[in-house]
Amino acid sequence: MPEDRALELEQRLRAVQDQIGTAAAASGRSADDVTLVVITKTWPTSDIRILYGLGVRDVGENRHQDAEAKAGELGDLDLTWHFVGQIQSNKAARIATYADVVHSVDSVRVARRLGAAAHEHGRVVSCFVQVNLDDEERRGSRGGATADEVDKVAAAVEDAEGLVLHGVMGVAPLRGDADEAYRRLASTRSRLLEAYPTATALSAGMSGDFVAAVTAGATHVRVGSAVLGQRPALR
Ligand SMILES: *Cc1c(COP(=O)(O)O)cnc(C)c1O
Secondary structure, X not given: OHHHHHHHHHHHHHHHHHHHHHHHHHOXXXXXXXXXXXXXXXXXXXXXXXXXXXXXXXXXXXXXHHHHHHHHHOOOOOOEEEXXXXXXXXXXXXXXXXXXXXEEEOOHHHHHHHHHHHHHOOOOEEEEEEEOOOOHHHOOOOOOEOOOOHHHHHHHHHHOOOEEEXXXXXXXXXXXXXXXXXXHHHHHHHHHHHHOOOOOEEEOOOOOOHHHHHHOOOOEXXXXXXXXXXXXXXX
């Protein structure tokens, strides 16, 4: 029943917003400093319309084909589309045609391709450099630039006409300490800020750890299942 779904989404959304507000206040920040990006992967556009009705304007996807289709179907809504998944460089040009914000720029090659396509379409795409937070032997599994690549990727974003450097993004390691990982991410942001004073944003935190991320200074949290429920199936 659509009304039941609407009620369910409203309750979950308000609960997540409350927790963000509480965590922000506890670290002396305003809830307005934290953008909740609702990750809608695997969920239908009807859910996104319900969320829109509840005031959500920032939504994210992690797969190009789904993202492109949903952004197209929902072109009548003034949504901000966030792309958060790993980017194959041959998809970067397409992603630049609909994404407003890309959280997962992790190579110079992807930055250049995104930038060229954004510029060609007269668009400006806001970018996060994804920083790999995994320990050495697990690195590579889930994308992200290593500490010594971050500066090069940031420079490539900054140099690209169609891109604006917004900040850094990280995905907490599957095992291990999210708080520690997010503190490392925050220190990478501080270091980058010296060269790029406008790159103030920090994208961190998913359903399981967004409170820890806000405490560590996240300006963007990417929350899927805590708002939408357990995803129907792994694809
Ligand atoms: C799916 C996804 C999220 C949201 O995950 P949940 O655990 O459902 O909140 C956040 N970030 C990225 C990069 C994702 O792929």
